[in-house]
Amino acid sequence: MLGPETIRTPVGPDPQRPVTRPERPDLTRPIQGNIDRILIEKGARRLTVYQKGDLVREYRIALGFAPDGDKVKQGDGKTPEGVFKVDRRNDRSKFHLSLGIDYPQADDRKRARDGGYSPGGDIFIHGQPNQIAEGYRVKGDWTEGCIAIDNHQIEELFAATRIGTEVEIRP
Template sequence: MRIGNIFLLVLLVLPFHGLASSALSLHADKVLVDKSHKRLYLIRGGEVLRDYPIVLGKNPVGHKERAGDGKTPEGEYTLDWRNPDSKFYRSIHISYPNERDMQKAQERQQDPGDLIMIHGSPAWVPSVQWAKQWLHREDWTDGCIAVTNDIMDEIWNLVPDGTPIVIRP
C-alpha cells in the first residue's frame, strides 16, 4: 500500500517537475525597440517572448543628439540598472550615451543628455483607466521609452540587468 501511495504521488508531481525552472528561463536575453512601429520586443534565443506598445520622446524621429531635444536614442546599449522607486512607477536605465554618442556630442560641443529609461506612468497620473490610456496615446517623454505600469511590471520581471537593448529607427 505504501509503495502504491508513493507511485501515485510521483505520477501527480511529475507533470509539474521543471515548471519553476522553466519560468525562470523565460528571462529575455535581448530587448528590441522599433521606434517607427512603437513596439518593444523581449527576445530569448532569437524568438519573441513578448511585445508591447510604447510611447517615445516628444520629438521621436531621429537619433538623440543633445540634452533636451526630446528624441529617443537609436543604437546598441545595455539595460544596466533599475530604480524601483522612480517618479515614473519603476524604471530601467538604458546606457545612453555610449562612446559613439559621447564622441559625436563632443564634436558638436553639446551635452548628449543622459538618464534615458524604460519606465511606467508618472506618479501624478490617476489610477483610473481612461487617464492611463490617454497618457499612452501620444509621445510625451523627454527621450525615454514609456509603457503602462502593468507592462512595466512584466518587463521588470523578465529583463535582468546587463541585457542588451537595440533601438531601431
C-alpha cells in the same frame, strides 16, 4: 522545351494536405525566468521581448516628444538609436518602475564634446508618471527621450530583465 515524355507535376501545396500557418507564440503566458533581448522599433511604436531567441511579449510604446531621428543632444526630445545594455534598475522611479540603458556611449560623448553640447542621458524604459491614476496612460509621444509602456507592462518587464540585457532601438 517540353517533349511528349515530360511528366507534369502540380506546383504548389499538395491538395490532399491541409495548409497551415506558422503558429504565433502565446503572448499571454507569464514570462518565466529572465529575458535576453529587447527590440524597440520606433516607427512601429513597438517594444518586443525575446527569451532564448523566442518572441515572448510585445508592447505598444510612447517615445520622446520629437521621435523622428536619433538622439543628438540633451533636450532634443529624441529617443536614441543603436544597441545598448540595461545598466540600472530603479524601483523608486517617478514613472512607476524603470530600466536604464547605457546611453550615451563613447561615440555619443565624443560627438557631443566635438560639437560643444551635452549628449543628454538618463534614458529609461519606464511606466507611466506616478501622479496618473492606475489604469490610465498618457497619450502620444510625451517623454523627454525615454520609452514608456503601461505600468503592468513595466512590472512584467522589470521582473524579467537583468543588468546587461541587450536593448536594440531601431528607427
